Amino acid sequence: MSSRGKVYCNENDQPIRMIGTTRDISERKQTQQQIYEQAALLDIATDAIFVRDFQAQIVFWNQGAERIYGWERQEVLGKNPKDIFYDSTSHEQEIIPLKTVVTSGSWEGELCKHTQSNRLIIVQSRWTLMLDTDGQPKSILTVDTDITKNKQREEQSLRAQRMESIGTLAGGIAHDINNILTPILASAQLLKSSRLSEEKDKDRRQQMLTIIENNAKHGAELVKQLLSFAKGVEGKQTIVQINDLISDIIYLVSQTFSKSITFSKHIHPKLWTVLADKTQLHQVLINLVVNAADAMPDGGCLSVSTENLYLDEEMIQINHHATVGNYIVITVRDTGTGMSPEILERIFEPFFTTKDFGKGTGLGLSTVLGIIKSHKGFINVESQIGLGSVFQIFLPSVNQEVSPLESDHQEISQGQGELILVVDDEAHIREVTTTILEAYNYQTLTAKNGVEAINTYSQYQDRIRVVLMDIMMPGMNGNSAICKLKEINPQVLIIACSGCNIENMLEPNNESQVTAILSKPYTNEELLAKLNFVLK
Numbered sequence: 001m002s003s004r005g006k007v008y009c010n011e012n013d014q015p016i017r018m019i020g021t022t023r024d025i026s027e028r029k030q031t032q033q034q035i036y037e038q039a040a041l042l043d044i045a046t047d048a049i050f051v052r053d054f055q056a057q058i059v060f061w062n063q064g065a066e067r068i069y070g071w072e073r074q075e076v077l078g079k080n081p082k083d084i085f086y087d088s089t090s091h092e093q094e095i096i097p098l099k100t101v102v103t104s105g106s107w108e109g110e111l112c113k114h115t116q117s118n119r120l121i122i123v124q125s126r127w128t129l130m131l132d133t134d135g136q137p138k139s140i141l142t143v144d145t146d147i148t149k150n151k152q153r154e155e156q157s158l159r160a161q162r163m164e165s166i167g168t169l170a171g172g173i174a175h176d177i178n179n180i181l182t183p184i185l186a187s188a189q190l191l192k193s194s195r196l197s198e199e200k201d202k203d204r205r206q207q208m209l210t211i212i213e214n215n216a217k218h219g220a221e222l223v224k225q226l227l228s229f230a231k232g233v234e235g236k237q238t239i240v241q242i243n244d245l246i247s248d249i250i251y252l253v254s255q256t257f258s259k260s261i262t263f264s265k266h267i268h269p270k271l272w273t274v275l276a277d278k279t280q281l282h283q284v285l286i287n288l289v290v291n292a293a294d295a296m297p298d299g300g301c302l303s304v305s306t307e308n309l310y311l312d313e314e315m316i317q318i319n320h321h322a323t324v325g326n327y328i329v330i331t332v333r334d335t336g337t338g339m340s341p342e343i344l345e346r347i348f349e350p351f352f353t354t355k356d357f358g359k360g361t362g363l364g365l366s367t368v369l370g371i372i373k374s375h376k377g378f379i380n381v382e383s384q385i386g387l388g389s390v391f392q393i394f395l396p397s398v399n400q401e402v403s404p405l406e407s408d409h410q411e412i413s414q415g416q417g418e419l420i421l422v423v424d425d426e427a428h429i430r431e432v433t434t435t436i437l438e439a440y441n442y443q444t445l446t447a448k449n450g451v452e453a454i455n456t457y458s459q460y461q462d463r464i465r466v467v468l469m470d471i472m473m474p475g476m477n478g479n480s481a482i483c484k485l486k487e488i489n490p491q492v493l494i495i496a497c498s499g500c501n502i503e504n505m506l507e508p509n510n511e512s513q514v515t516a517i518l519s520k521p522y523t524n525e526e527l528l529a530k531l532n533f534v535l536k
Helices: 026-044 063-069 081-085 091-104 148-192 202-231 242-256 278-294 313-318 364-374 427-439 450-460 478-488 524-535
Strands: 002-009 015-023 048-053 058-061 106-114 120-131 137-146 237-240 261-266 274-277 300-311 325-334 378-384 388-396 419-423 443-447 464-470 494-498 516-519
Touching: 048 063, 063 137, 081 091, 081 106, 091 106, 091 120, 091 137, 120 148, 148 202, 237 242, 237 278, 242 261, 242 278, 242 300, 242 325, 274 278, 274 388, 278 300, 278 325, 278 364, 278 388, 300 388, 364 378, 419 427, 419 450, 427 443, 427 524, 443 450, 450 464, 450 478, 464 478, 464 524, 478 494, 494 524, 516 524
Parallel strands: 261 300, 419 443, 419 464, 464 494, 494 516
Antiparallel strands: 002 015, 048 058, 048 137, 106 120, 120 137, 237 274, 300 325, 325 388, 378 388
């Protein structure tokens, strides 16, 4: 209880009466105590919890947020979350969450944020729209859980499983590479010999040159797919057309698996797209087709098909992992040995395998399930002993189109006499590249390592328009040479080249310093198109 009053006195200052009021404040005290207790609970929480108002200012910041992000409460109150969590290239992450929480009241997903020490972490973020007493939007409550270590462990597990799949493919790939090299070697030796007359066998000579070119492209594509799969792309989700991915995989496995297995694909011509990590889906499909092939040691039929499907309320009762909406369905079907009900119940358990010792870790299907769940999808499996197995993957679709690929047969741009510095430690690459450039009206200078490149550029920097720089070289490598060239001329145009995954070979401060990237092996068209792009 709270009391207050006023005393009235007579002319001799003697109290004659008092008027007072008494107010029950127990309810307010109780509310204040409740708020205090709730705030204390929020501070105990290990998650980062903060509130922003609709002026984009942080108005609450708990101790969990201090521990995870490093800023103390007084450092962030009144600041815009975009200014503390993101740089200029990553702040767009919040566009979709903000739109979603305002329209639907909540959002949940993964975000990459910077801490006070500029360390990049991955958080599972949950946003809730807070309303005032009139039911109007007042603020947004955010709860962030640091899942960086979990994601790193997950990536290590995925990498181990990819290596297992590559081991399965290795024998077939070696056989395929030898098949690619044989006609190249034989054709080149025959062209060098005097067995073919230039006039009489002109068509045959042209045919052999075409065989060499096609087989080289075939081998380059096979190596490129293998490198991409082995490394993986961590957490980058893009709009993916699954039909393209399936075509690549069917081509890869048909070249590497036993010839006793017949492959077929039945793809929907207007399949919807999905928002996905392309490398992870590649891993899922490779795993399923490898398992299907292993189930057919004496040969059989393996088919992959796709279709569009709308799941309604009735259908999600059967598939309790699903939600109403549009899905794409990928079906992998084999005519192998099949599985018993007992094995079927356990196939997604980590480390469970029916393969002989040393032939499998048992991580394959558990990894597949984890990837599909992370894409908000689900899997159905049917199998019978002696009749084979059917795996169906359901992934939610998005209403976006994939940009069409440009045609390989584009008009080749001629040079205008520009001087190009070609830097590569392989003499044959320098020789062929300069021959191509000079045939298309460019001038060339060459260097076999970073030191020579620096000296040559210093001497001719007023004339050199572009530097074509190999990254892997003995002595001063490409990364060091790029830094030195930038010191000489910050505006120098550089095309970085490598036969490995070049994005991972460039040092972080060099990624923004190169004008373009060119992967080896490159065709004449790719080399000239890249030069034309840089010189525009």
